[in-house]
Amino acid sequence: MPQSEATVIGGELDYQEHDFQRIRAMIFARAGIHLHDGKRAMVFNRLSKRLRLTGHRRFCDYLDQLDRAATAPEWEFFTNALTTNLSGFFREAHHFDVLAQWLQALSPQTNCTIWSCAAASGEEAYSIAMTADSALPNATQRIRIVASDINTQTLARAREGIYPASKVQSLEPEFLKNYFQKGTGVHTGQVRIQPWLVDWVTFAQINLQEPRWPSQVAQVDAIFCRNVLIYFQESTQRLVLEKLHQALTPAGHLFMGHAEHLGKHEDLFTPIGKTVYVKR
Structure with missing residues (x-):
């Protein structure tokens, strides 16, 4: 089966390669963040909680929900989940x-x-x-x-x-x-x-x-x-x-x-x- 049609990761959640590519495009358009190919597992781990909380089994359905409402509150959770937040006191002193x-x-x-x-x-x-x-x-x-x-x-x-x-x-x-x-x-x-x-x-x-x-x-x-x-x-x-x-x-x-x-x-x-x- 071609990778584009295969379930990359997921268990009970359906997560396809085209879902990952779609998420890459969405977070880039929203926040300018570039997710490289090695971030597939990270994306699944961070967004799977949102799918469960919103009652979705398939990533594509969750993404469709976002696309239907550009100002929906869920966009904030989506963006929060995919941003990296490493910090510390007096880093690079x-x-x-x-x-x-x-x-x-x-x-x-x-x-x-x-x-x-x-x-x-x-x-x-x-x-x-x-x-x-x-x-x-x-x-x-x-x-x-x-x-x-x-x-x-x-x-x-x-x-x-x-x-x-x-x-x-x-x-x-x-x-x-x-x-x-x-x-x-x-x-x-x-x-x-x-x-x-x-x-x-x-x-x-x-x-x-x-x-x-x-x-x-x-x-x-x-x-x-x-x-x-x-x-x-x-x-x-x-x-x-x-x-x-x-x-x-x-x-x-x-x-x-x-x-x-x-x-x-x-x-x-x-x-x-x-x-x-x-x-x-």
Whole structure:
């Protein structure tokens, strides 16, 4: 039987090769995410729960339901299931050293906005906030922090600001004391971001592939866009980079992931450090 007609994976759920190809096209159109051929099993594992919850046995029927209503709430669950959300506090720590130095060099009268545009469950945004608070006096009055993601479920977790204690084991004791609350009782083994720090960050759902972004990120001074572009095709990468360039103020900073390089986009950004760029 040709692969295009065979059940790839599934058990009691019918999952065909043409379903996988259709899902690839749908998530690309919706969010710009490129799923390569090796993601067949991942797609099944992540979407099978949605099929069961919506009462479908066949992937094709579930996808037909989505296609019949472009604004249906199920699209949000579909997108959430297929987005990757890896995060941690102070990942790629050199970025936060650069951020602190840049903030400390600002004139006392300067205010600025920093945008974490793929914030996942919030660790990056809170790392930015902790860095700003430790680098500047009165940072909460001078620095505005926006954290966005396409995935509404992870944004909800980010707003809660509650994490396993294992996630902060490597942080300096002073940071733990100043910025976290230790869980007790039923919350033993967890930590919570200090409420004032949570309130400092503005959370928003933003799809980077949308033609228009909200006004709150229209003019920002620094953008963390780390390990995002690797999920986009080259043409989408260029479109997103052009919009990031437009959103940045003159000489604005762009922080990228360790696997992302802007060699083909030097007309937009100049490298000033390891995966740190400034707007041309």
